[in-house]
Amino acid sequence: xxxxxxxxxxxxxxxxxxxxxxxxxxxxxxxxxxxxxxxxxxxxxxxxxxxxxxxxxxxxxxxxxxxxxxxxxxxxxxxxxxxxxxxxxxxxxxxxxxxxxxxxxxxxxxxxxxxxxxxxxxxxxxxxxxxxxxxxxxxxxxxxxxxxxxxxxxxxxxxxxxxxxxxxxxxxxxxxxxxxxxxxxxxxxxxxxxxxxxxxxxxxxxxxxxxxxxxxxxxxxxxxxxxxxxxxxxxxxxxxxxxxxxxxxxxxxxxxxxxxxxxxxxxxxxxxxxxxxxxxxxxxxxxxxxxxxxxxxxxxxxxxxxxxxxxxxx
Amino acid sequence: xxxxxxxxxxxxxxxxxxxxxxxxxxxxxxxxxxxxxxxxxxxxxxxxxxxxxxxxxxxxxxxxxxxxxxxxxxxxxxxxxxxxxxxxxxxxxxxxxxxxxxxxxxxxxxxxxxxxxxxxxxxxxxxxxxxxxxxxxxxxxxxxxxxxxxxxxxxxxxxxxxxxxxxxxxxxxxxxxxxxxxxxxxxxxxxxxxxxxxxxxxxxxxxxxxxxxxxxxxxxxxxxxxxxxxxxxxxxxxxxxxxxxxxxxxxxxxxxxxxxxxxxxxxxxxxxxxxxxxxxxxxxxxxxxxxxxxxxxxxxxxxxxxxxxxxxxx
DNA sequence: AATTACCATATATTTTTACTAATGGAGTTG
DNA sequence: CAACTCCATTAGTAAAAATATATGGTAATT
Numbered sequence: 001x002x003x004x005x006x007x008x009x010x011x012x013x014x015x016x017x018x019x020x021x022x023x024x025x026x027x028x029x030x031x032x033x034x035x036x037x038x039x040x041x042x043x044x045x046x047x048x049x050x051x052x053x054x055x056x057x058x059x060x061x062x063x064x065x066x067x068x069x070x071x072x073x074x075x076x077x078x079x080x081x082x083x084x085x086x087x088x089x090x091x092x093x094x095x096x097x098x099x100x101x102x103x104x105x106x107x108x109x110x111x112x113x114x115x116x117x118x119x120x121x122x123x124x125x126x127x128x129x130x131x132x133x134x135x136x137x138x139x140x141x142x143x144x145x146x147x148x149x150x151x152x153x154x155x156x157x158x159x160x161x162x163x164x165x166x167x168x169x170x171x172x173x174x175x176x177x178x179x180x181x182x183x184x185x186x187x188x189x190x191x192x193x194x195x196x197x198x199x200x201x202x203x204x205x206x207x208x209x210x211x212x213x214x215x216x217x218x219x220x221x222x223x224x225x226x227x228x229x230x231x232x233x234x235x236x237x238x239x240x241x242x243x244x245x246x247x248x249x250x251x252x253x254x255x256x257x258x259x260x261x262x263x264x265x266x267x268x269x270x271x272x273x274x275x276x277x278x279x280x281x282x283x284x285x286x287x288x289x290x291x292x293x294x295x296x297x298x299x300x301x302x303x304x305x306x307x308x309x310x311x312x313x314x
Numbered sequence: 315x316x317x318x319x320x321x322x323x324x325x326x327x328x329x330x331x332x333x334x335x336x337x338x339x340x341x342x343x344x345x346x347x348x349x350x351x352x353x354x355x356x357x358x359x360x361x362x363x364x365x366x367x368x369x370x371x372x373x374x375x376x377x378x379x380x381x382x383x384x385x386x387x388x389x390x391x392x393x394x395x396x397x398x399x400x401x402x403x404x405x406x407x408x409x410x411x412x413x414x415x416x417x418x419x420x421x422x423x424x425x426x427x428x429x430x431x432x433x434x435x436x437x438x439x440x441x442x443x444x445x446x447x448x449x450x451x452x453x454x455x456x457x458x459x460x461x462x463x464x465x466x467x468x469x470x471x472x473x474x475x476x477x478x479x480x481x482x483x484x485x486x487x488x489x490x491x492x493x494x495x496x497x498x499x500x501x502x503x504x505x506x507x508x509x510x511x512x513x514x515x516x517x518x519x520x521x522x523x524x525x526x527x528x529x530x531x532x533x534x535x536x537x538x539x540x541x542x543x544x545x546x547x548x549x550x551x552x553x554x555x556x557x558x559x560x561x562x563x564x565x566x567x568x569x570x571x572x573x574x575x576x577x578x579x580x581x582x583x584x585x586x587x588x589x590x591x592x593x594x595x596x597x598x599x600x601x602x603x604x605x606x607x608x609x610x611x612x613x614x615x616x617x618x619x620x621x622x623x624x625x626x627x628x
Numbered sequence: 629a630a631t632t633a634c635c636a637t638a639t640a641t642t643t644t645t646a647c648t649a650a651t652g653g654a655g656t657t658g
Numbered sequence: 659c660a661a662c663t664c665c666a667t668t669a670g671t672a673a674a675a676a677t678a679t680a681t682g683g684t685a686a687t688t
Contacts, residue, residue, distance in 0.1 A: 039677050054598040075400045086389045284371040
């Protein structure tokens with residue numbers, strides 16, 4: 001059932017009550033509110049009917065509140081106070097001063113998404129940003145359930161109607177141990193590359209899909225000697241000399257600087273994917289979400305460090 | 315200035331918001347509130363215009379609250395809660411369960427008014443009763459300023475328009491020291507009485523006025539050898555043998571029982587005044603005030619002990 | 629007694645609100 | 659793909675609510 005408010009009191013009546021009580025005059029209240037005096041009289045009368053007791057009494061020229069009137073006056077002050085509160089909350093929300101932003105992103109985003117959040121947070125003090133990093137499947141169900149304001153992922157799903165915007169390149173590169181024999185070759189043909197052992201992400205992962213689509217376009221395919229569900233695990237396997245890997249360049253910031261891994265120059269690589277900002281179509285974005293959206297589209301390149309590909313001329 | 319409630323939100327809109335949010339459906343909300351779906355849509359839209367942000371979003375078939383919507387939902391719950399509170403307060407007031415009653419009374423009332431209050435209080439637990447005993451002048455100004463719900467006095471003033479109802483007799487009697495020579499005479503003629511010394515209330519007091527009017531009607535007058543502003547003082551003076559006094563019978567409860575004072579049998583006495591329950595005309599009596607008014611008119615004789623006049627056959 | 633200040637009330641008018649009916653869009657379901 | 663659900667929107671109409679205008683009463687003021 002509903003709220004159980006039996007009374008048919010309107011805010012307007014409370015406003016009038018407040019004015020009349022404060023000014024001790026129907027006439028002056030009517031002037032303040034740009035009404036005629038009878039309008040005030042009838043409204044107050046209706047309120048009195050709702051309350052079931054007189055709220056004012058006129059003795060001679062003077063207007064007094066009855067006891068019920070005093071209660072209702074107090075009540076209307078309380079209500080007014082609540083309005084002031086909610087208004088300031090709404091003002092803040094409109095001004096992107098306050099609120100929250102909930103993001104969901106696929107695993108690889110953890111290498112750059114924090115830079116985006118940090119940059120955005122710096123601009124909006126009282127905005128709570130929440131980022132959940134999870135696998136692709138969970139990202140999709142989160143979108144379906146309308147949990148986040150937005151998602152960040154490499155390939156928008158097609159199960160649900162979505163809006164997406166690419167905002168950054170996502171180069172997939174082949175990585176090898178720095179002392180791997182292929183490291184110093186240029187423009188390695190794919191056929192040659194595929195003779196190597198590969199440590200890949202599991203089937204169904206965005207990266208794996210992209211690789212397979214890429215090879216399929218050339219009537220080739222790859223078999224993984226090992227499958228791993230974490231980029232970190234793949235990198236370590238490659239560092240351990242167990243084979244080659246294919247990962248997003250974003251995952252390699254430190255390993256390249258420390259020369260723990262090398263990027264191979266392979267024909268057709270890097271596979272150029274993109275990172276997408278994804279919202280459910282029809283989603284009414286909050287001012288904050290909109291602000292973040294704009295921020296990402298305009299400022300990503302200023303905020304996210306993309307590792308350089310050192311030994312390859314594209 | 316006013317309350318500063320800029321928003322033109324109506325209570326109705328909040329009710330709809332609450333219903334839509336609770337049922338996650340415009341259509342079902344419209345059914346619950348016996349409205350059509352477009353009516354709900356337009357009201358919510360107006361509310362959204364007031365707020366300046368969308369409150370709901372539709373994704374697929376499902377309706378979700380936006381963040382602003384959640385704030386407004388919370389807000390409407392708060393408001394509804396306040397309404398519930400005030401309603402119970404008003405219910406109590408209507409049922410005479412709660413509230414306050416403010417009385418003002420002239421000095422002599424202190425001998426019986428407490429019995430009225432006690433009797434009334436016994437019937438109404440949570441009613442705060444306040445009684446102020448003061449001189450006649452203050453009672454009048456209190457009435458003028460509309461401070462009390464009601465006044466109790468012996469002679470209603472004619473300076474202000476009033477309603478008054480007599481509720482109890484107020485016999486004025488002549489008192490003497492128990493060994494005064496006149497004590498055993500019956501039907502003492504006034505002329506003889508007036509040869510005595512008199513200790514009277516000051517001019518302008520209700521008792522004094524009544525006495526003077528009474529004598530004036532018979533072309534007589536009295537001069538006070540002493541004037542005192544307190545009934546207690548008069549009684550003590552009489553007990554001390556300084557002369558005769560004229561006081562309300564109500565003041566004599568204990569003195570008669572203890573035979574400290576005697577009442578004389580005087581021609582034309584006791585002067586029969588009455589006690590009046592006085593309200594400003596036009597005063598809208600609260601349920602409590604009304605209840606007290608009725609109580610006094612009906613129950614006074616059960617509650618107030620009126621001393622018997624022992625040695626006089628009226 | 630006349631005037632003034634103030635509120636109540638009746639009637640007329642305007643504004644708001646809601647309904648009906650119809651349509652369209654978006655998404656879900658069979 | 660068709661049928662269906664749900665909400666948005668529009669137009670026309672009816673009903674309800676709020677307001678204005680005009681008038682009258684009461685008490686204070688002169």
